[in-house]
Amino acid sequence: MTMLRIPVAAKxxxxxxxxxxxxxxxxxxxxxPGKDITLLYPGQMSWEMLLxxxxxxxxxxxxxxxxxxxxxxxxxxxxxxxxxADKSLEPAPxxxxxxxxxxxxxxxxxxxxxxxxxxxxxGTQPDAGMEPKFSTKVxxxxxxxxxxxxxRGGCWGACHDDLAKxxxxxxxxxxxxxxxxxxxxxxxxxxxxxxxxxxxxMRDGGQFLEYWQARLNQGAAPDVVxxxxxxxxxxxxxxxxxxxxxxxxxxxxxxxARKLNAGANHKVLAPGKTYTVGFSIHAGHTAKRFHYVSLxxxxxxxxxxxxxxxxxx
Numbered sequence: 001m002t003m004l005r006i007p008v009a010a011k012x013x014x015x016x017x018x019x020x021x022x023x024x025x026x027x028x029x030x031x032x033p034g035k036d037i038t039l040l041y042p043g044q045m046s047w048e049m050l051l052x053x054x055x056x057x058x059x060x061x062x063x064x065x066x067x068x069x070x071x072x073x074x075x076x077x078x079x080x081x082x083x084x085a086d087k088s089l090e091p092a093p094x095x096x097x098x099x100x101x102x103x104x105x106x107x108x109x110x111x112x113x114x115x116x117x118x119x120x121x122x123g124t125q126p127d128a129g130m131e132p133k134f135s136t137k138v139x140x141x142x143x144x145x146x147x148x149x150x151x152r153g154g155c156w157g158a159c160h161d162d163l164a165k166x167x168x169x170x171x172x173x174x175x176x177x178x179x180x181x182x183x184x185x186x187x188x189x190x191x192x193x194x195x196x197x198x199x200x201x202m203r204d205g206g207q208f209l210e211y212w213q214a215r216l217n218q219g220a221a222p223d224v225v226x227x228x229x230x231x232x233x234x235x236x237x238x239x240x241x242x243x244x245x246x247x248x249x250x251x252x253x254x255x256x257a258r259k260l261n262a263g264a265n266h267k268v269l270a271p272g273k274t275y276t277v278g279f280s281i282h283a284g285h286t287a288k289r290f291h292y293v294s295l296x297x298x299x300x301x302x303x304x305x306x307x308x309x310x311x312x313x
Contacts (some may be wrong), residue, residue: 122260
């Protein structure tokens with residue numbers, strides 16, 4: 001796996017907050033360990049495909065209880081290279097698109113604020129021309145164990161066959177959703193929603209995924225949104241998450257921050273607890289499913305055993 005080395009200039013740029021959405025209190029990132037995480041191009045691989053043994057050779061293992069990373073961690077570069085060029089999984093290939101992307105991810109606590117820092121070099125990316133406003137987007141998805149499919153399959157728990165640009169999506173614009181909000185699910189996804197009052201109870205019970213996204217252009221402050229995935233992906237009216245971003249020597253350094261208790265439509269984060277996180281990157285003016293995604297990872301707050309442990313700095 002290629003190790004991402006962050007240029008000294010990029011580190012300085014990030015600390016100086018050359019491009020800022022909201023100024024953050026300083027975290028001494030030189031004292032915070034980072035983890036190299038490889039994100040892969042997923043093509044049209046959906047939750048339904050994961051569960052279909054004749055299409056996914058690991059389907060039986062998954063149904064028997066193995067999580068995605070138990071079989072596929074360490075294979076991300078090779079898998080992404082195959083999927084970006086496999087017309088059975090990618091019928092609309094982007095010429096010259098790399099199959100994977102490496103990011104160095106770090107987490108830290110500053111008082112009652114969680115920071116997640118993502119550094120990545122997009123490299124040579126073809127211009128897909130799908131997203132006219134932003135060249136690059138980076139996102140975090142988070143769960144507290146309430147959504148079992150996220151624990152088992154990360155972002156794939158919300159990726160279905162009938163989403164926009166997926167095989168059964170047609171000309172629609174269906175966004176990510178959780179299967180529990182549908183009356184029934186099939187290999188082609190699920191169209192019929194459960195009654196609104198049932199979905200409201202799910203939301204009140206925290207049965208949603210939380211996501212953060214920073215939309216990036218060189219020379220501009222990041223455009224930051226946060227929201228939830230339940231019956232659909234839905235942005236919050238006002239983001240509780242902020243971000244700073246800097247681009248230097250080909251590397252983006254993005255620092256997300258939010259309070260441990262950020263209010264409605266956010267998970268309550270508590271010291272000593274462990275959470276599931278996933279990461280995605282859109283690069284080269286791509287949109288919707290044309291992104292890089294990580295396998296499911298873990299985040300511990302203040303103490304614990306996880307891929308990332310956010311400690312006080």
